[in-house]
Amino acid sequence: MSAGRHVPVVTWMVVRQLDWERFAAEHWGREPVRLTGGVSHAGLDTGRAYQAAVATVDASRDDVTFRSGGRAVPDGSGWAPREADGDLDGYLARMGDEGDWLLSVMDPLPASFALWAQVRDALTNLWWRVGWPHEPVGSELAIGRGHSRDHDPAHPRTPAGLLWVLRGGVTVLLRGERPPALRLSGSVGDLLYWPAGYHVAETYPTGAAVALRLALPEGGALPANATERAVGRSAAGLLPAPPPGAVSTLRLTDRIRVTSHLVEVRGAWAVNGHALPRGADRRVLSALTLGRETGVRELCRTGGGGDARTASTLTLLRTLHRLRAVEPVGAADRAEPGVLSAR
Structure with a gap:
């Protein structure tokens, strides 16, 4: 120097x-x-x-x-x-x-x-x-x-x-x-x-x-899009985030633990730097507080009865599993804790 x-x-x-x-x-x-x-x-x-x-x-x-x-x-x-x-x-x-x-x-x-x-x-x-x-x-x-x-x-x-x-x-x-x-x-x-x-x-x-x-970064314009704001906050600005994990095989009989904080901004939800589907059930997402342990079937009841509601909630929970927001009880606290094979 x-x-x-x-x-x-x-x-x-x-x-x-x-x-x-x-x-x-x-x-x-x-x-x-x-x-x-x-x-x-x-x-x-x-x-x-x-x-x-x-x-x-x-x-x-x-x-x-x-x-x-x-x-x-x-x-x-x-x-x-x-x-x-x-x-x-x-x-x-x-x-x-x-x-x-x-x-x-x-x-x-x-x-x-x-x-x-x-x-x-x-x-x-x-x-x-x-x-x-x-x-x-x-x-x-x-x-x-x-x-x-x-x-x-x-x-x-x-x-x-x-x-x-x-x-x-x-x-x-x-x-x-x-x-x-x-x-x-x-x-x-x-x-x-x-x-x-x-x-x-x-x-x-x-x-x-x-x-x-x-x-x-310092300053910059606040994104007008609520989804962008939720994604950025869920990643603390570290974007791009790691890609989703492998296909989830969560079952109705599983119990899960919430391992990541879900972020909501004006009705838009995100976790770990990824946006969640806009139609995701707010009742289910609101129930997923960090550290909570609960049953998959219990969460499906939170989303309402009927086969269609159960299937929709199970699909949402599998998405959250891939995004490392929830883990089956007994699994590692963080999915795939080592190095990912693809960015």
């Missing part, structure tokens, strides 16, 4: 244990901050994040870049994670300790519902306190060693950022319209935040580091 040699640099040392209420009141939109315990608070898992990156790389290389020695390295040069690596440690061992490099995977979260849901839940805690975004939240998983980079050097005003340090350490240089520049450093487990308007550059140490970065 050569710019750091031309302007005064102040090491920014605001360190706080993560507390969303205090963060929103004292730091949001005001100043950068390093929050300790951010990774454990969100429940983020480095191995799960790496597997999501691998699945994204396998699905498409359009949003994947690899840089080394100050230049982009073309695909086919052996830098892509592969199944034979086994895990993150295997990938890092194959890459070796020499040279500098950075693997950047944009929007990896849709490849893992469990990872996406953890980040969505963390953002929901934030948005309840500072206001909901009207535009999608961008995400990036970066894995690197000894590499420095600038974000959009031609456009110094960047969005606000959240950066979880999942492994190693990351140093962020923030340059505003006037000096001094601010240096914000985080180690494994930390969450870094900076407001919008800074020119952002990052340095990854000689030891390998992994970071999950979010670009947080």
Whole structure:
């Protein structure tokens, strides 16, 4: 980061244990901050994040870049994670300790519902306190060693950022319209935040580091469409959301647990970033409060009697099962907690 040699640099040392209420009141939109315990608070898992990156790389290389020695390295040069690596440690061992490099995977979260849901839940805690975004939240998983980079050097005003340090350490240089520049450093487990308007550059140490970065939108027009608003709020702005799961085989004799919060905006319903059918029975949806356990047959009675009503309610519950809003009692709390095979 050569710019750091031309302007005064102040090491920014605001360190706080993560507390969303205090963060929103004292730091949001005001100043950068390093929050300790951010990774454990969100429940983020480095191995799960790496597997999501691998699945994204396998699905498409359009949003994947690899840089080394100050230049982009073309695909086919052996830098892509592969199944034979086994895990993150295997990938890092194959890459070796020499040279500098950075693997950047944009929007990896849709490849893992469990990872996406953890980040969505963390953002929901934030948005309840500072206001909901009207535009999608961008995400990036970066894995690197000894590499420095600038974000959009031609456009110094960047969005606000959240950066979880999942492994190693990351140093962020923030340059505003006037000096001094601010240096914000985080180690494994930390969450870094900076407001919008800074020119952002990052340095990854000689030891390998992994970071999950979010670009947080500000402002934007409120969608007039109630369905769009419900979808965006159910995803906390993390769109696109993971695709639906496999075809549901829920039966009338099953008992289910509600595992995700259903969002309603002016009669439009959504869950986990997906809209529900406009004709879905409001009585059934309203009965599905987070954490509730109930029987499928009981919910069918909520929707009214008769074979047609029962069939319609069962179809709705199977849709909700595919969207990971409900789970059969005894199943995992989150459907398909690992990596999805398709985005």
